[in-house]
Amino acid sequence: MSDTTNAAPDWTADELMTVNAARALHGSRTCFVGIGLPSAAANLARRTSQPDLVLIYESGTLGSKPTRLPLSIGDGELAATADAVVSVPEIFNYWLQAGRIDVGFLGAAQVDRYANINTTVIDRGPDRPEGRLPGAGGAPEIAASCRKVLMVLRHSRRNFVERLDFVTTVGHGSGPGDRAGLGLLGQGPVAVITDLGVLRPDPETAELVLTEIHPGVTVEQVTEATGWKLRVADSVGVTEPPTQAELAALRALKSGGDPRA
Amino acid sequence: MAEIRSLRDAVADLIHDGDTVAMEGFTHLIPFAAAHEIIRQGITDLTLVRMTPDVIYDQLIGMGVARRLVFSWGGNPGVGSLHRFRDAVENGWPRPLELDEHSHAGMANRYVAGASRLPFAVLRGYRGSDLPKRSSTIATVTCPFTGEELAAVAAVNPDVTVIHAQRADRAGNVQLWGLVGVQKEAALAADRVLVTVEEIVDELEPMPDAVVLPGWTVSAVAHVPNGAHPSYAAGYSVRDNDFYQAWDPISRDREAFLAWMREHVLEAS
Numbered sequence A: 001m002s003d004t005t006n007a008a009p010d011w012t013a014d015e016l017m018t019v020n021a022a023r024a025l026h027g028s029r030t031c032f033v034g035i036g037l038p039s040a041a042a043n044l045a046r047r048t049s050q051p052d053l054v055l056i057y058e059s060g061t062l063g064s065k066p067t068r069l070p071l072s073i074g075d076g077e078l079a080a081t082a083d084a085v086v087s088v089p090e091i092f093n094y095w096l097q098a099g100r101i102d103v104g105f106l107g108a109a110q111v112d113r114y115a116n117i118n119t120t121v122i123d124r125g126p127d128r129p130e131g132r133l134p135g136a137g138g139a140p141e142i143a144a145s146c147r148k149v150l151m152v153l154r155h156s157r158r159n160f161v162e163r164l165d166f167v168t169t170v171g172h173g174s175g176p177g178d179r180a181g182l183g184l185l186g187q188g189p190v191a192v193i194t195d196l197g198v199l200r201p202d203p204e205t206a207e208l209v210l211t212e213i214h215p216g217v218t219v220e221q222v223t224e225a226t227g228w229k230l231r232v233a234d235s236v237g238v239t240e241p242p243t244q245a246e247l248a249a250l251r252a253l254k255s256g257g258d259p260r261a
Numbered sequence B: 001m002a003e004i005r006s007l008r009d010a011v012a013d014l015i016h017d018g019d020t021v022a023m024e025g026f027t028h029l030i031p032f033a034a035a036h037e038i039i040r041q042g043i044t045d046l047t048l049v050r051m052t053p054d055v056i057y058d059q060l061i062g063m064g065v066a067r068r069l070v071f072s073w074g075g076n077p078g079v080g081s082l083h084r085f086r087d088a089v090e091n092g093w094p095r096p097l098e099l100d101e102h103s104h105a106g107m108a109n110r111y112v113a114g115a116s117r118l119p120f121a122v123l124r125g126y127r128g129s130d131l132p133k134r135s136s137t138i139a140t141v142t143c144p145f146t147g148e149e150l151a152a153v154a155a156v157n158p159d160v161t162v163i164h165a166q167r168a169d170r171a172g173n174v175q176l177w178g179l180v181g182v183q184k185e186a187a188l189a190a191d192r193v194l195v196t197v198e199e200i201v202d203e204l205e206p207m208p209d210a211v212v213l214p215g216w217t218v219s220a221v222a223h224v225p226n227g228a229h230p231s232y233a234a235g236y237s238v239r240d241n242d243f244y245q246a247w248d249p250i251s252r253d254r255e256a257f258l259a260w261m262r263e264h265v266l267e268a269s
Helices: A013-023 A037-047 A076-080 A088-097 A139-145 A178-182 A219-224 A244-255 B007-014 B032-040 B054-062 B083-091 B104-116 B183-189 B241-252 B254-266
Strands: A030-033 A054-057 A103-106 A148-152 A189-193 A197-201 A208-213 A231-238 B020-023 B046-049 B066-071 B098-101 B120-123 B138-142 B149-154 B160-169 B174-176 B192-201 B211-213 B220-223
Touching: A013 A037, A013 A148, A013 A189, A013 A244, A030 A037, A037 A054, A037 A103, A037 A148, A037 A244, A088 A139, A088 B104, A088 B120, A103 A139, A139 B104, A208 A219, A219 A231, B007 B032, B007 B192, B007 B220, B020 B032, B032 B054, B032 B160, B032 B192, B032 B254, B046 B054, B054 B066, B054 B083, B054 B241, B054 B254, B083 B241, B083 B254, B104 B120, B104 B149, B104 B183, B120 B138, B160 B183, B183 B211, B241 B254
Parallel strands: A030 A054, A030 A103, A103 A148, A148 A189, A208 A231, B020 B046, B020 B160, B046 B066, B066 B098, B160 B192, B192 B220
Antiparallel strands: A189 A197, A197 A208, B120 B149, B138 B149, B160 B174, B174 B211
């Protein structure tokens, strides 16, 4: 049992994505958490480097401290462990809209080069009805009102598209200045974490640029999995492999055990 | 004062063909038993309102009782799609379903306006989104004080709101706690209110952060223990996450869905 490198011997692509998404919360105090991958990342951050991270769920919980990953945003443990439980109108009006929350953490079905999101409908061609997705949920106002936005989703040409079939949630619109023009308060998406790497908006053009790849992934793999001609940073970094501690905490959260036990 | 009634009688008296019905409960306290009674009584042509349609509306839509859905997120939380909802929207099975689609913030504020008996609510919302293009209940309004352009959403005033709560007393005062969602607003926005409860008690013991709906705001209370299953009532039950996962294969297939509904709803009482 030697662990001289502090790097875990094996992990899945999803674990790599979740660990990096959790790391992206470094320095944040409060996070409005979407269900699914964002919830896994935010809970992992709270169990590793960010023990004081305040998790806020749209079901009305402020400061939830679940011991296992909730299946839904309304699992009982989220309320039972919260600092405060408020109504749904209150969470959206007094807490989110008022601009009190540092980070909004979102998933997505389709993303474009300006990190705009579609979670509403998929165009399947002229002879077929639109494919139905769940809809907006909290995302449009989370992306509008949090100080910044992180996104996590699996990387494929199906998800990273040249043109959205429907704009549910605005990331950077059609480029720089669009958010300010629309009156969106926060700075918008600052990173998109995938199972292949990390994309960040160019400070000048707001277009997503590949800035990091995960260990074992090539730049070509990422550009191949992207539905537009993805810009690549002059110097692409490689993310640190997951540590044993990160993997143990993530696996414990998923299995419902206590990672500190 | 709210009358204490059987679920069957309360549904028959309060909910009619063509009504606009809101059945609320944000993951917690979802009134499944009342929905099943609506299906058994064959009430139809409903406009269903709910922020998160969830499995409860998947069942109602699949049984063809709804002609219109007003909502903001239609998935099986943590599991995936609502297959009956998708089949109705994409293929018109068992009947076409009109949609009025919002964001959560928009829907929550529509209920607030409804409860306040105002015609609309304002919020900073929908900016840059395509959602307003498909809805006649989203517009903009200019603030008379600052000149800021804000989103305006039309009030929701259901004919009937149905909720599940932990307790009521014999005068029909209703108490709920835990995740209280948007139930207070949905109830106060409606003309008629039906509440199913886990327990009827002589006296309501105060609970932290509880919402109390005075009996004079409620039309009827029905005693239905476990009436939120597979959702839950904090203090009485836990969310049946296994059922939510099991619903996925049941609901994918029209015949499997109908067989399940026959066995567990139509032939149950």
